Amino acid sequence: MPVVPTHPVTTPDPDVLRWVVPDGLLPFTGEVAQAPATLQALIDDGTLRSVRVDGGAVLTLLGSGHSWRAEGARVRSALVEALGAPKAWKGGETAQVSGPDDALEAAARQIAGGSLGSFVNSHGGALVVRSVRDGVVEVAMEGACDECPAAEITMHARFEHLLRRRCPWLVEVRRIDG
Secondary structure (H helix, E strand, C coil): CCCCCCEEEECCCCCEEEEECCCCCCCEEEEEEECCHHHHHHHHCCCEEEEEECCCEEEEEECCCCCHHHHHHHHHHHHHHHHCCHHHCEECCCCEECCHHHHHHHHHHHHHHCHHHHHHHHCCEEEEEEEEECCEEEEEEEECCCCCCCHHHHHHHHHHHHHHHHCCCCCEEEEECC
16 A cells, blocks of 8 residues: 655644645545544544544644644554545545545645745736636636736746646646636
C-alpha cells in the first residue's frame, strides 16, 4: 500500500490539527462516522474527540486530557495508514459526497484566494473562479487584469500550474469574461 503524503498545520484552536492530504483523496467532506481501524481506535478510546474531512485536509480534534506532544506521532501513523484505504472512510449524516469537480473547485478557490490571489490583487486585479465542470475551470480576470497582457501568463503559468500540481485530473483552465 503506497504511503499518502500528509503534513500537519496548526489552527487557531491548539487542540485541532489540520492534516493536508491530496485533493480528492477522500470521497466526502464533513464529519467522519467510521474510519479505518487504526484511526477509529483513536476515536473509540477518546484520544481523538472528532475527525472531519475538509477538502484537501483532515481535521483532528484531540480528546480531553490529551496533548499533541504525547499523541502526535500516534495520530500521524494512524492517519497515514487510514489514508491508504480511502474507500473505508464513511461520512456522518451531514457529510457531503464529493467528486473530482468538487475537489478541483475547492483547490481552485484556495489558490485564487491565497498568495496568488494576493499577488494579483496587489496589481489592481482579481482572479475569480466562476465555474468548474467536467475538469474544466472557468476563471475571470477582472480589474486591472482585464486588459493586461500578462494576465494570460498569470492564469496559465501560475494558476493553472499550481492547480494541476494539486489536481492532476484538471482538463483545462479557460478564461471567460467577468
